[in-house]
Amino acid sequence: MSQRGGFLKSTRRKERSGYWFVLPYVMFFLLFVAYPLVFSFVLIFHRWNIITPMEWIGLKNLSHLLSDPQFFRAMRNTFVFLFIHIPLEIVVALGFALLLNSKISFRGVFRALYFLPVVVSGVVVTILWQNLYSYDNGVLNTLFTRIGFPRIPWLIDSVFAMPSIAIMATWKNVGIYIVLFLVGLQNIPRDLYEAADLDGATGTKQFFHVTLPMLNPTIVLIVALSTIGGFSLFIEPYVLTGGGPMQSTMSGMLYIYNQAFYFGHMGYAATLGFVFAVIMLLVVVLQRKTIEAEAT
Amino acid sequence: MRFLPFESSRTFPLLLCVVTSFVFLDCKRQRASGDSETGKVVHLTYWPAPNPQEILLADSVVTMWNRMHPDIQVRMQPIPVSQSTEEVLLAAIAGKTTPDVCSNIWPGAMREYTQAEGLVGLDTFSDFDSIAGLRVPRDLLATFKAVNGHYYQMPWKTNPVMMFYNRGMLKAAGVETVPRTYSEYFAAAKKVTRDINNDGQVDVWMGERDIRPIWWQRLFDVYPFYIAASNGKTLFMGDDVAFENRDAENVFSFFQECYARGYFPRTFFQGGDPFLMGKKATDFAGPNRISVITRLAPELHYGVAPLPVPDDHRGPVYTSGDYKNIAIFSTTLHPKEAWEFVKFLVEAEHDLLLLQIANQIPVRGDLLTNRLFAAYFSQNPSMVKFAEQTVYTRGMDTVPDLKEIFDAISQDYEACAVYGRKSPAEAVRDAAARSRSIIEWNQ
Amino acid sequence: MIKSMMKMFFLFAGAVVFAYPFLWMIAGSLKPELEITNLWLWTSNASFHNFRQVLTKIPIGRAFVNSMFVSLSTTMSVVVFGSMVGYALARLNFHGKKILYTLILFTMMIPFQITMIPQYILMVKLGITDSYLSLIIPTMMSAFSIIVFRQFFLSLPQALIDAARIDGCSEVRILFKLIYPLSRSTIITVALLTFMATWNDVLWPLMVIRERSLMTMPQLVTIFVIGGEAEAQLGPQLAATTLLVARASSHPGVRVFPKILHRQHGFKRHKRITE
Incomplete structure (x- = not known):
């Protein structure tokens, strides 16, 4: 009896402390998640530059967006970035992960070296690559002219600029994806390879029939993470190109930042943010569906 | 692995307290400096531009003021460094953290303020009328009037954009006279731009501009060149776009030629200012450039001339001024005292300091006639050129969203001039159309 | 034999690709201006001139303290509140638990693009732009950390917690005294991820901080490099970025983090969640 009473007391206590435990987060959620979401939604229908009163303009922001060539340009640029960045990253990361996933010396040293750019802030990477990419006296072009190659207009040609930024982003992030692939590789049960050996499947065949399908969840994760990263591309074009040449590196985030903080169009910037977010979620869902469909 | 400082539940609240008190203390400190009304001493905050010369100038003027006015103490605080002053000021207005007085007000942003x-x-x-009227010629003063008929800015200083040229480079290339027109400029450029060390790559150019499409860069090329080509017209007539014309096309095609013929490099320069390093022969800038040259490249032998104009140009050569003015923010608790300080800032002796320390031109009609300035100008002959130019200098239009319009012009300028993807006529037409739609959209 | 030689060759080439730019940068920061663009790392004219210039021009020491303070406060707060909510979701019963969990999962899917501007406006309205608060408060708690902690706490044996309860321990005591020592790896994972993200963020500080003495280190360096203060000289720019990296590579993350990601089950768990 007394035991039962104690139990009840303890459940009640548990319940009460449950509320106390989550209370700070609920407050945080209301202030920094719910309120901004609602506010952002309200902003879509307003014109506002922060300092003068808000003005209701109905769906004008949305209709302006549909006729705004810069919005479509930013959209296109994001897709160009993803189209180069994702495959490149998967190939490079998987390659290094396979190399590292065997008995070799200095494994930890290599892993740490590849990981270095991940930990370093994006600003550093961007400033560094600005100097690597410089047309006249950059490290890369100096190297190229040494070995008899022509100079490449990395950041000063509208065709090359976005791919250059995508290469840089790959260099920066590949470390984390190498580790993710390593985790994935080590989760593949040994006996699958043994069974494949019995069936007489060789290295390449094993890779395509055992390794790759088993890595599918990792690939889904990596594609989703880098898509989200691609949609948030900001500091790289902000420092390197200012969105040029010919708007070829104007990313969605940079365009939103310009609209909001240079031109003071908070309502329109919020609209852009919403639309970009919706498109991003659609893309992620779509990618996942495709990759999973291909795997089965 | 003891690396998280809150292993026990007791230390954590303690730490949290320390952290929060640190945070709040910081806030309080900031606020206290704004308006401590203890005693009879009035405190004012003054924001000058954040470049070293103007900080030095502000420092000496403020020190003088504080010595003379023990009851009105001014605290000098350079504008927080950011991409541009306007962002900072708008954010300050929004957050109600503006200073009492600021002397880096860009007339182009007045409408928003x-x-x-x-x-x-x-x-x-x-006494505004008498003070301002005495200093600034009437017709020039009128250009700083707000649309509602009031004055919110005290015209202070200007940096007329002119052409700096490297005498040694022009001479070495066999250019005898300083180019005055577009064709003379091209003719000189043809001689100047070449490969000096014979490695197959051009290494000196006639000129160079940052090729990134950054809106304010246009204040040093398209805008002054347009004013020069159009004999002193600005981009707008009232609130209407007025640059869709032959003059603008001339300017765009001038820069297009410069890039197409390779007189301007299509690249970023890493490491060093190309004019100071003798890599480009001409530079378009205001007199504040002089202090940079004397500090970083004292041996550079330069000259100053009006901007190049179309070949059929007649009359004086106009340019744009990059005016910076003084304003009092409405957050001030002591407008009267702030106004006294503004009057102090624009006194003739302090205008002389502005010339001496910062190499910038005070906006006043008597620059070349007032005896006070005579000694300075006789010692600095290139500053005379700028002083003479101020008569033919235009400011900014007072339309809203000027930055966005300059951004639009920048985009079309980039496509046309730097990359040659649009004809000048197309670029001007597109830029005008974009500007109109920006204005219409913001109506 | 040849195969493993090939492997080493590729790995070594990779190491060069990842490390050379950093070495070049460090070398460049010590070289005189004209030698920087040289590919070779060695110079006989090495000096700390560039560093001296950076240190006199920008308050980078202060910025380091700012960054440290902001990142540490955020990290601590994320760990403490994340574990509290995670514990409540995993081990306590209360009304609305399911709804809260769903909301938290939903929060993880909201991109920054949407909330960025309203959050900035909120900072303006609260009057805390240009203060540490504006850097810390919006990132004080994270849905991601809650989920990671919840997953980990679910894997702990219930008997352990019951025993403590019967002993009359309060839930707070159970969490901080009993469970914390068992969750070192999860705490470290969350702490490192949070610290890294906060330290490296530039966009948000650019928006809310204008006062130079409050700027974070990456923000200050960005402004130093793209604003005019470096006067287009490369040496000081590289010196400033080197100072920024010097901190990062001494970061336990470089050594510990890949290992943890690799080995600890904590990560595998949250990986499953994000899928």
């Missing part, structure tokens, strides 16, 4: 009622009308002070 006054709309937000962020500034004190200076003509509410009875």
